[in-house]
Amino acid sequence: MAAFGTVFMPQMTLATFEDSNWSAPELVSSDTIQLHPGAHVLHYASTCFEGLKAFRHEDGSINLFRMDRNIKRMQQSSKLLSLPDFDASLLQKMITDVVKHFADEVPKPPGSMYIRPTHIGTEAAIGKAASPTSSSLLYVLLSPVGDYFSGGDKTLRLLLEENGSRCAAHMGMVKSGGNYASALQPILQARASVNADQVLFCPNGDVQETGAANFLLIDGNEIITKALDSSFLHGVTRDSILTIARDMGMTVSERELSVEELLERAAKPNTEAALSGTAAVLAPVGTLIHNGKECSVGDGTAGETTLKLRKALNDIQWGKAEDKHGWLTQA
Numbered sequence: 189m190a191a192f193g194t195v196f197m198p199q200m201t202l203a204t205f206e207d208s209n210w211s212a213p214e215l216v217s218s219d220t221i222q223l224h225p226g227a228h229v230l231h232y233a234s235t236c237f238e239g240l241k242a243f244r245h246e247d248g249s250i251n252l253f254r255m256d257r258n259i260k261r262m263q264q265s266s267k268l269l270s271l272p273d274f275d276a277s278l279l280q281k282m283i284t285d286v287v288k289h290f291a292d293e294v295p296k297p298p299g300s301m302y303i304r305p306t307h308i309g310t311e312a313a314i315g316k317a318a319s320p321t322s323s324s325l326l327y328v329l330l331s332p333v334g335d336y337f338s339g340g341d342k343t344l345r346l347l348l349e350e351n352g353s354r355c356a357a358h359m360g361m362v363k364s365g366g367n368y369a370s371a372l373q374p375i376l377q378a379r380a381s382v383n384a385d386q387v388l389f390c391p392n393g394d395v396q397e398t399g400a401a402n403f404l405l406i407d408g409n410e411i412i413t414k415a416l417d418s419s420f421l422h423g424v425t426r427d428s429i430l431t432i433a434r435d436m437g438m439t440v441s442e443r444e445l446s447v448e449e450l451l452e453r454a455a456k457p458n459t460e461a462a463l464s465g466t467a468a469v470l471a472p473v474g475t476l477i478h479n480g481k482e483c484s485v486g487d488g489t490a491g492e493t494t495l496k497l498r499k500a501l502n503d504i505q506w507g508k509a510e511d512k513h514g515w516l517t518q519a
């Protein structure tokens with residue numbers, strides 16, 4: 189099986205913003221785009237993206253999961269990066285058109301079609317370090333993906349990082365390329381030094397998130413996770429899991445969580461921890477590494493509640509459970 193995100197559908201939908209107007213979206217080849225070497229995005233990182241999925245149900249229908257949330261977040265990212273704004277209806281049409289075009293290629297569960305809307309500043313103007321781009325490109329790529337957990341439920345090892353940050357504090361809620369480049373060195377160092385899978389960024393002891401996923405602590409019937417603020421990415425999966433947990437009668441505590449409290453709770457026998465994001469839904473965390481010491485979360489294996497919550501969300505996405513919150517849109 190090819191690595192996640194390396195296979196693309198041969199076409200994508202694309203719209204351009206020029207002379208204060210958006211063009212009508214078109215279906216074009218996804219092999220190449222043409223950019224001036226002085227394009228704003230290449231020098232000043234005016235770029236943002238989204239990640240969502242379409243699922244094939246047993247009746248053959250193709251269903252997009254919480255597309256409205258991803259569109260809103262992309263509008264917000266574009267605004268915070270001073271990229272041209274666009275109507276939600278434009279991106280909704282671009283997503284729906286391309287998914288419909290490749291409906292036959294949407295894999296069956298546990299696979300899905302991963303959808304990657306991207307927005308970049310294209311003005312050729314290297315003098316615009318402190319000015320927004322006047323033109324941009326919006327496109328929607330498709331990448332069919334398989335079972336994220338085909339290798340089994342191996343638990344993740346996270347290094348707790350209290351000194352560094354994932355990105356600049358005011359950029360946390362923007363899904364923008366520069367943030368991932370900014371987190372890469374700490375992640376590579378954590379891999380090389382302690383064989384960690386990910387870094388859990390905890391600036392000044394405040395447990396935030398990893399490079400590309402939100403962090404949830406599950407202690408018995410309670411889920412604890414950082415309350416929304418501008419310092420981290422507001423995951424759609426995070427919101428969905430918290431909603432499902434409330435539906436199941438769990439207590440959801442959105443609040444500050446310190447490294448100290450995290451380590452204290454993790455040491456108890458039935459505590460669980462997980463990372464949430466569109467690609468994996470919920471990935472179990474088995475080990476926290478802090479100041480050279482390794483602490484198992486609970487017994488270090490994939491938690492029962494983690495797996496139950498993941499299944500509940502998968503069941504909705506795959507059309508096996510009632511979609512009572514209206515999260516699915518038929519393409």
Ligand SMILES: *Cc1c(COP(=O)(O)O)cnc(C)c1O
Pocket residue numbers: 239363397398399400401402421422423424425426464465466467
């Ligand atoms: C995309 C992303 C997430 C997860 O968001 P979802 O909407 O659940 O996919 C979390 N953190 C970061 C930094 C991300 O880029």
